[in-house]
Amino acid sequence: MTVASAVRTARPKGSIEPILNVTADDMGRVNEMILAMAGSNVELIPEIAEHLISSGGKRLRPMLTIASALAHGYRGEGHVKLAASVEFMHTATLLHDDVVDESDMRRGKQTARMIWGNQASVLVGDFLLGQAFKMMVEVGSLTALAILSAASAVIAEGEVWQLAAAKxxxxxxxxYLAVIDAKTAALFSAAAEVGPVIAGAGEDARTAMRDYGRNLGLAFQLVDDALDYGGSAATLGKNTGDDFREGKVTLPVIVAFERGDDRERAFWRRALEDGENGEDALAEAMALIRRREALAETIARAHHYGSLARAAGETLPGGAAREALLSVVDFCIERIS
Incomplete structure (x- = not known):
């Protein structure tokens, strides 16, 4: 039994259903706000925004904002606007990422750049970021605005860092961990932290939710990177092997490279640095990752960060929102099982 499977069998089965149930009413209002704020007299803007917004994502990040606020007893409307802002930030990042990565598919559909081109995708992403900040300002919390605006800058830094590290x-x-901390975990962390902020909770609550979100984001990205070599397109939301084709050096590759012999290391250099990354090379990469147990190692790391997220979440006040946030941790990790 691998380390990852041993850890997995010791934990309860996760589900996204509890957080869907807890946030259902508020997420209905979030979705209405998203559609309204994506509107524009410029026809191309709502067309592209709707293409990505309706593409089947779970909207996990805004649900974290809603559940976090509810867990701390918030009663108001600000969490709806902040959750919509979080989703717009995420959507803008996806539009920009697909251009940078030259991605053809996302969640089983053609990417916006393949339909409308790179320029339109980037500019609509910029529009959505502008709308996100407009909603943040309307909430009237300078602290929440500071948290989310700082996350936006960190995400951009992470994307540039990943571009520099590619190939x-x-x-x-x-x-690698610094990159995913910035490009993925930063938004998870901010989405969770603004809940106690607008609820007027203390610094301990903010710290707990910040840590919960960050560690959940790290676990989420580690599983995503494992799925690229050991999952399905339906689970991943994009083509499997895309990271390999794009020359991204993720943890499964790093582990396989470090544990490999000279021949295997030469293969990785040819494939990722020199671009010899066709389908035969992808099959070889997957075989080497299995041989060197790189997926098991990556999943074990995901469980480690998941444990840290759970520990932070367990400090929340008891109730349905707390249990939903805890269940999300196991759900995110068990996508690979």
Whole structure:
């Protein structure tokens, strides 16, 4: 039994249903606000926004904002606007990422850039970011605005860092973790932290939710990166093997490279640094990752960060929202099981 499977069997089965149920009413209002704020007299803007918004994502990040606010007893409307802002930030990032990564598919559909082109995708992403900040200001919490605006800058830094690290087998595990901390975990963390902020909870509550979101985001991205070599397109929301084709050096690759012999390391350099990454090379990459147990190692790391997220979440006041947030941790990790 691998470390990952041993940890998995010791934990309860996760589900997204509890957080869907807890946030259902408020997420209905979030969805209405998203559609309203994506509107524009410029026809292309709502067309592209609707293409991505309706593409089947779970909207996990805004649900974290709603559930976090509810867990701390919030009674108001600000959490709806902040949750919509979080989703717009995420959607804008996806539009920009697909251009940078030259991605053809997302969640089983053609990416916006393949239909409308790179320029339109980038500009509509910018529009959505502008709308996100407009909603943040309307909430009237300078602290929440500071948290989400700081996250926006960190996400951009993470994307640039990932671009710089792509196709370089000198990328270390520390480099990789810094990238996913910025490009993924930062928004999870901010989405969770603004809940106690608008609820007027204390610093301990903010710290707990910040840690919960960050560690959940790290676990989520580790599983995503494992799924690229050991999952399905339906689970991943994009083509499997895309990270390999794009030359991204993720943890499964780093582990396989470090544990490989000279021949295997030469393969990874040819495939990722020199671009020899066709379908035969992808099959070889997956075989090497299995041989060196790189997926098991990656999943074990995801469980580690999941444990930290659960520990932070367990400090929340008891109730349905708390249990929903805890269940999300196991759900995110068990996508690979």
């Amino acid at each position: 370089r087998m000198t990328t270390s595990e520390a480099d």
